Amino acid sequence: xxQMTQSPSTLSAYVGDTVTIACRASQTISAWLAWYQQRPRKxxxxxxxxxxxxxxxxxxxxxxxxxGTEFTLTISGLQPEDFAMYYCQQYNDYxxxxxxxxxxxxx
Amino acid sequence: xxxxxxxxGGVVQPGRSLRLSCAVSGFSLSxxxxxxxxxxxxKGLEWVTILSHVGIxxxxxxxxRGRFSVSxxxxxxxxxxxxxxxxxxxxxxxxxxxxxxxSYFDLWGQGTLVTVSS
Numbered sequence: 001x002x003q004m005t006q007s008p009s010t011l012s013a014y015v016g017d018t019v020t021i022a023c024r025a026s027q028t029i030s031a032w033l034a035w036y037q038q039r040p041r042k043x044x045x046x047x048x049x050x051x052x053x054x055x056x057x058x059x060x061x062x063x064x065x066x067x068g069t070e071f072t073l074t075i076s077g078l079q080p081e082d083f084a085m086y087y088c089q090q091y092n093d094y095x096x097x098x099x100x101x102x103x104x105x106x107x
Numbered sequence: 108x109x110x111x112x113x114x115x116g117g118v119v120q121p122g123r124s125l126r127l128s129c130a131v132s133g134f135s136l137s138x139x140x141x142x143x144x145x146x147x148x149x150k151g152l153e154w155v156t157i158l159s160h161v162g163i164x165x166x167x168x169x170x171x172r173g174r175f176s177v178s179x180x181x182x183x184x185x186x187x188x189x190x191x192x193x194x195x196x197x198x199x200x201x202x203x204x205x206x207x208x209x210s211y212f213d214l215w216g217q218g219t220l221v222t223v224s225s
Binding site for chain 1 (some may be wrong): 132142144151153154166168169202207208210211212214215216217
């Protein structure tokens with residue numbers, strides 16, 4: 001199975017900050033990577049697919065990059081609603097796997 | 108309106124069975140792969156299984172293989188997850204999700220809670 005490792009596990013920031021979350025795959029996954037946001041007691045929401053493609057309706061302050069094994073999600077100008085859990089997910093091969101998650105907390 | 112609505116969760120004893128349903132609207136099940144993803148209380152996301160757009164259960168994670176099966180009724184626009192021989196490790200919120208090109212998950216239901224407990 002492909003292991004996905006996110007860092008950091010927890011990130012504290014202020015409204016208006018720019019933050020970056022990293023995701024590493026245990027083997028190459030090309031660009032078959034998605035990012036999700038999950039607010040408490042809610043379903044995950046797709047933010048990014050194919051490593052850098054912004055899902056329709058997602059604010060442009062979200063951006064992402066990477067290929068192979070190293071990926072990043074950047075949120076520029078944090079808004080109060082951005083404080084949530086973030087997960088990366090590979091869909092290069094079965095079983096599809098998620099990172100363990102990054103909790104973005106308000107400082 | 109494009110949406111997914113899960114139902115069928117509840118409390119069940121170890122070893123028993125449960126069937127989850129996912130009613131879809133705004134699109135046809137024959138046009139998309141569909142997935143089940145679960146989340147144990149306080150834990151991360153775990154992908155469980157896929158039903159291809161042609162109705163084939165292509166893959167399931169090892170821990171549920173032989174116990175869980177996914178199917179659909181296109182006429183009812185409903186996806187199912189049949190869960191047999193449940194264990195306490197299966198306790199989780201179960202989400203159905205629509206597969207985007209690839210497959211990432213571009214649309215999610217609200218989830219249904221399954222608690223396996225004696």
